[in-house]
Amino acid sequence: MERGARRQLEHLLEQLARDERLDQYADALQNLVGEILPQGDMKDALTGGWLGHAVHPALTDAVIGTLASATLLHLVGTRHARRSSDFLVAAGLLAAVPTVASGLADWVDSYGEEKRIGFIHAVGNGAGLACYLLSFGPRLRGHGLRARALRLCGFGLLAGAGYVGGHMTLRKGMGVDHGAFAAYPEHWTAVIQDEDLKENILTKVTAGGTDIVLYKNHRKIYALANTCSHAGGPLVEGQVDGDGCVSCPWHHSVFDLATGEVVHGPASSPQTVLEARRHEGAVEVRLHPPDGEH
Ligand code: FES
Structure with missing residues (x-):
């Protein structure tokens, strides 16, 4: 990406991260997630204590890989490819269930800038997944162009949300072991x-x-x-x-x-x-x- 465009994108994200007007929406979603998310062992399973690090990043690969493949196949345009695309969209949406749940389980305890960036990440992914789900409507009615547009739009939203997720993790440190870089004495x-x-x-x-x-x-x-x-x-x-x-x-x-x-x-x-x-x-x-x- 050209350096100027990248800087503008990062600047925009930083502005959004500091924009407290987002809090009312992010807090409402956090409250809702807090109410419906299973607690105890189920929440621990979603956050990844059993694995030693968060499970959400690994699960996202399954969703993005599957839906990106589905979009490509749909663009190929043959009848056989479009059918395979439908199958992959269904598989991707199924894989999104634990992926979204684990992401929300990580995010529900965040605050401040992490909470706002995570909210944007969640909304972008939610909109992207909704596009893929809605694409089945035109597919069933035989409106191939609309289905293709929805899948392309969904992929664009998932890619954008993925960028935001990377910023949240790699720049803001959410999900990173906060003790990873500490220096401990090797001798008594x-x-x-x-x-x-x-x-x-x-x-x-x-x-x-x-x-x-x-x-x-x-x-x-x-x-x-x-x-x-x-x-x-x-x-x-x-x-x-x-x-x-x-x-x-x-x-x-x-x-x-x-x-x-x-x-x-x-x-x-x-x-x-x-x-x-x-x-x-x-x-x-x-x-x-x-x-x-x-
Ligand atoms: S449990 Fe969140 S900082 Fe310790």
Whole structure:
């Protein structure tokens, strides 16, 4: 894309991201999604805690690939190709069901600029899918030109919404592990005196410029990245439950203190866990060394 056009497009997106007038529509959709979206294990399945990252991006490939192929086949124009196109449109719309559900499950906990950009992404995709669905009407009535136009229009909308989705993820960081680029100590590093670490109180310490949260329970010490993998919330302000899990104060993702695994989303990436030990009166932490090293 020509650099000037790309900059204009990015400028437009940034303006929309800051436009608070979008909030009334985005909030209404978030409230609706919050009411109809299944909670608990089903929502966790949609956000991807079981996979270690979001499932929505992978599912979008199935929808876009199928519908793009359908559009191409329709453009070829032979009767056989148009029939195959119908089949692919039906398959693409079917694949859109879990794709839309997982995307909404990721988006429903967003706010600010991410929420607005996500709203535009959702509306664009919704309109694109509607075009494909509506194209069956003219197809059944034998109006080939209208069906073709609707499928082309649908593809254009999906492509535009895909661009917005990329901006939301790669520029705004939505769905990205917010602890991915932190630097943790690879060697034992003293972070606090043992006597200063109180039992059953989340305590923030710093090692190599990176915030780590410690939790001491029955003399066992747990150490995790303080920055929540979901959207950067401070785990030190969260709560620890009786099952040895800590919940994030922002969107209530729950992580296992010992393993960092996601117990409940919306987080999909596990929390980085460090080894912790007492040594010469201090608490020391380090990243787990690679297998075979000590
Ligand atoms: S920042 Fe969203 S759950 Fe932690």
